[in-house]
Amino acid sequence: MTVDLASFTPVRSLAGGLLIGAASALLFAGSGRIAGITGVAAGLLPRSARADRSWRAAFALGLLGSAVLLALVAPTSMSAPAVSLPTLIVAGLLVGVGTRFANGCTSGHGVSGLSRLSPRSLVAVATFMLAAGLTVFVTHARGGGAQ
Amino acid sequence: MNARTVVAFVSGVLFSAGLVLSGMTHPAKVQGFLDVSGRWDPSLAFVMGGAIAVMAPIVALVRRRGRPLFDATLHEPKPKAIDGRLVGGSVLFGVGWGVGGLCPGPALVSLATGSLPIVAFVAAMLVGIWVVDRVSPSTT
Incomplete structure (x- = not known):
């Protein structure tokens, strides 16, 4: 293992992490809700059985509205994955199905779940980090597109 | 517009800004973090670490209080x-x-x-x- 110092951005990444933590803390302290992206998205899809759509809609509006502004003022802050379209569609399906079965993703299980000391979240995070790490390892070893 | 709606909106705005600032919106950077065996970019550990450093103490405080500021109960997932x-x-x-x-x-x-x-x-x-x-x- 070598550390990629050219790409390493500890200050920006820590600042971004603090903001994500502040966002999650605000929602929990204000409304007692978990800022889980998958849960928010699931609750807004058509024919969702979930009640409490209004806070999810407000959260999504803030997230997407802010994203549009950021894309305008800092267009280089977002980039598309360097994999083929069919591969990306399969990846998207896996992410959607997987996070729904697991009841959470990097935000709900990662940030909020670990902060809540949830044993389920700890297992989920360890599992998806390991699976993701092995996947990148395998696709790189095969000289695949994940770079 | 009630307080819970405002809180959720502001939370979404901050969440988005945090994701963009942290570098999570660059898939190649995320894969550079996941790829421990190659040229490893440890940045994203700082994202998760920073987020939990803020969230964990707030969770403990709010749980001790027993209810959030603008709602009657917490809505934590059941174990x-x-x-x-x-x-x-x-x-x-x-x-x-x-x-x-x-x-x-x-x-x-x-x-x-x-x-x-x-x-x-x-x-x-x-x-x-x-x-x-x-x-x-x-x-x-």
Whole structure:
């Protein structure tokens, strides 16, 4: 293992992490809700059985509205994955199905779940980090597109 | 507009800004973090570490208070068993995350680029979520 110092951005990444933590803390302290992206998205899809759509809609509006502004003022802050379209569609399906079965993703299980000391979240995070790490390892070893 | 709506909106704005600032909206950077065996970029450990450093003490404080500021009760998920659904789902998510370098938050935020690959990824992700909720909804 070598550390990629050219790409390493500890200050920006820590600042971004603090903001994500502040966002999650605000929602929990204000409304007692978990800022889980998958849960928010699931609750807004058509024919969702979930009640409490209004806070999810407000959260999504803030997230997407802010994203549009950021894309305008800092267009280089977002980039598309360097994999083929069919591969990306399969990846998207896996992410959607997987996070729904697991009841959470990097935000709900990662940030909020670990902060809540949830044993389920700890297992989920360890599992998806390991699976993701092995996947990148395998696709790189095969000289695949994940770079 | 009530306080809970404002709180959720501001939380969404901050969440988006945090994801963009942290570098999570660059799939190649995310894969550089996941690839411990290659040229490792440890940045994203700082994202998760920073987020938990803020969130964990607030969770402890709010739990001690027993209720949030603008609602009668906390809406924490009920404790459930660690089962195949949790582990299997996390494996599928991890594989998809490794392949695309996008998890749900950064994917939604990156919709703002209007790029076709991102739109296709998010559409597939939402279909996946929707299908699971139709075919095999969570029991909670």
